[in-house]
Amino acid sequence: MGDIAYTKEEIILSLHTITDFIRFGASLFKKARLYYGHGNATAIDEAAYLVLHTLNLEPDTHSVYFSAQLTKNEKLAVASILFRRAKEKIPAAYLTHEAWFCGLPFYVDERVLVPRSPICELIQNHFEPWVEPEKVKRILDLCTGSGCIAIACASYFPHAEVDAADISEDALDVALQNIEQHQMVDQVNIVQSDLFSNLKGQQYHIIVSNPPYVDAEDMSSLPTEYHAEPELGLAAGEDGLDLVIPMLEQAAEHLYPEGILIVEVGNSEYALQERYPDISFYGLEFEHGGHGVFLLTREQLEQYFGGA
Secondary structure (H helix, E strand, O other): OOOOOOOHHHHHHHOOEHHHHHHHHHHHHHHHOOOOOOOOOOHHHHHHHHHHHHOOOOOOOOHHHHHOEOOHHHHHHHHHHHHHHHHHOOOHHHHHOOEEEOOEEEOOOOOOOOOOOOHHHHHHOOOOOOOOHHHOOEEEEEOOOOOHHHHHHHHHOOOOEEEEEEOOHHHHHHHHHHHHHOOOOOOEEEEEOOOOOOOOOOOEEEEEEOOOOEOHHHHHOOOHHHHOOOHHHOEOOOOOOOOHHHHHHHHHHHEEEEEEEEEEOHHHHHHHHHHOOOOOOEEOOOOOOOOOEEEEEHHHHHHHHOOO
8 A cells, every 4th residue: 555554543633524535535545556447437536436425425415515524433434444445455336335337226245246337328228229129028138247237227128027147146146136126026037047058948139248258368467456356257268258159159049030139248359350250240339438349130140150
C-alpha cells in the first residue's frame, strides 16, 4: 500500500465529511495501485461507491450532501471498508455483496463473477433488430453465474420464460437468491447443466451466454482483483474457446427457427476468427463500450456446424 499508514484514531480526528472520506479513499487506492474493472472506472468512483454504500446512501446521492459530517461509528465503518479494499485487493462488490447490472441490484460473493457484461445494452434494446420482442417466449442464459443476465432478460421480456443454466452449484445458489430477491421464481428457472447436457429437447428464441473465455496467457497476467473471482467462471483453456466451440456445435438444435445465439468471448474473439476463418461472426458494437460479443442465427449455425 505504498507509504500510506494511518490509524483509525488519526482518521477520526482528521476526517469529518463524506467528501473527506471519498478523497482519502481515492488517495489510499492510488497508493495501493488497485485495479478498477468491476463497475467503477477510477479511484474516486470506487471510493465514492464504498463510502456511500457503507453509509446506506444511494449511489446517485446528490453531492450537496457530501458536506455532511459522519459520526464516530460511521467513520470507523467507512475507514474499515476502505482499508480492506486497499489491503486485500478484492473487488468492491465482494465487500458490499452488491453489484448492478441493467439498472438492477444483485447479490454477489466469491462464488460468482462480478456482473459487467456489455450484453446489458442488447437486453435493454430487446435484442432488436435481430428478434421481434413480442414473439420471444423462451430465453436461455447459458453459464448464468449470478443470474444477472437471466433476470435482466426476464425484466425486459416479462412474458417470456427464462432458463438460467450453470454447471456450478455454488453459482446457482447465488442465482436463486437473486431470482427470489427480484420475485421472479415463476418466470426464471434454475437448471444445473454442463452447457446443454441437461437441456435435451429444450428450444429457445434467444440463447445468450457470457461463458468462461479467458485464455491461458491472459489468465497468467490478470490483476489481483480478478484472481479473487472463481477460476471456473474465467479460465477456458489455451485459446479461451473450450466452452465456446461445443456451444457453437450444439446450439442450433436448441433454437427455434429464426432464433439467435449471442455469446461474449472478449479477447478470445481473435482466436475464434482464426479457428473459423470462413465464418462471418457478426461482431456487435456497443454505444457504451465493450467488445468481443458475436451473434449467429440458427440458420448460420446449421450451415456452419450442422443441422438442428
